[in-house]
Amino acid sequence: MKQSSSVNFTQKELKEVIREAMTYDEFRELVSDLAKEYGTTGPEQTEAYKNYTELNHRRMKRWDKTLKVSETYKNKIEDYSGQVIWLVITESWCGDAAPTLPVMNRISNINNNIELRIILRSEYPQIMDMFLTDGKRSIPKLAVLDAENLEVLGSWGPLPSKAGLMAAEYKTKHGSLTAAFKEDLQQWFNADKGMDTLKDLTQLLTLK
Numbered sequence: 001m002k003q004s005s006s007v008n009f010t011q012k013e014l015k016e017v018i019r020e021a022m023t024y025d026e027f028r029e030l031v032s033d034l035a036k037e038y039g040t041t042g043p044e045q046t047e048a049y050k051n052y053t054e055l056n057h058r059r060m061k062r063w064d065k066t067l068k069v070s071e072t073y074k075n076k077i078e079d080y081s082g083q084v085i086w087l088v089i090t091e092s093w094c095g096d097a098a099p100t101l102p103v104m105n106r107i108s109n110i111n112n113n114i115e116l117r118i119i120l121r122s123e124y125p126q127i128m129d130m131f132l133t134d135g136k137r138s139i140p141k142l143a144v145l146d147a148e149n150l151e152v153l154g155s156w157g158p159l160p161s162k163a164g165l166m167a168a169e170y171k172t173k174h175g176s177l178t179a180a181f182k183e184d185l186q187q188w189f190n191a192d193k194g195m196d197t198l199k200d201l202t203q204l205l206t207l208k
Contacts, residue, residue: 009127014150017127018085021117024105028064031057031092041092042122052093063102067194069110073202077110080205083147088118089128090140095182096158097140099189103197104142114205115147131155144207153207160196163188 009017022030034040035057040049069077086104090097101118108116121128121139130152131141138158146153159167163185170181 009130011150014145017119017124018087018117018145018150021087021119024101024108024116024118027101027118028060031060034092041120049091049093052095056092056095056098059098060102063099063194064105067102067106069106069198073198074110076202077107077114077205080111080113082205082207083113084153084207085115085117085145085147085150087127087143087145088116088140089121089124089131089143090118091121094139095186096163099186099194100140100157100160100197103194103201107198107201113147131157133158142201142204144204154204156200156204160192160200162192162196 030041031053034050035054038050038054039045040053042049086108088097088101088104090101104116108114119127121137125137127143128137128139128141131143132138133141141155141157143155144153145151158164166185166188167177167181170177174181
């Protein structure tokens, strides 16, 4: 869970990025508005991205209502005493963000020491390049920053652990991730109910 690029920002520059970043509610409002207007974030205003944005709005709305956090996880989250900023890089059309951003938001709501902020990959490519996955600008990507000095403590994404293994195995066998696999992956997210994401993100709270 470390930086994957030599690109670096000064503390002043990172402070400005965080100041400009969206809260979860602001991001949800953005996606909701785009869904109503049949729009999407980013320079590629394709029909596919517009459809994904609309779909993600419905999925996140459902996840916000149905996600459950057990007392065991809730206690672990409440016990966290660090002060961190979770800076997430994503886009409105990103299918893998729909089931994971609501988990991040729920954790940050349980413990106010965790400040969740969201930026768009298309607007901050240099930040994205600090957190590449196998050399690619894969999203969603969560960067864990020390709230005081903005030191990068670690990162997570674009997929929870089990889903990441599923994707890696599929790519090894088939060369790339097909539309059928991505649909199967969404079914896995639904069946998992956010538990693998919750497990991964709770482990991030050991980073201080």
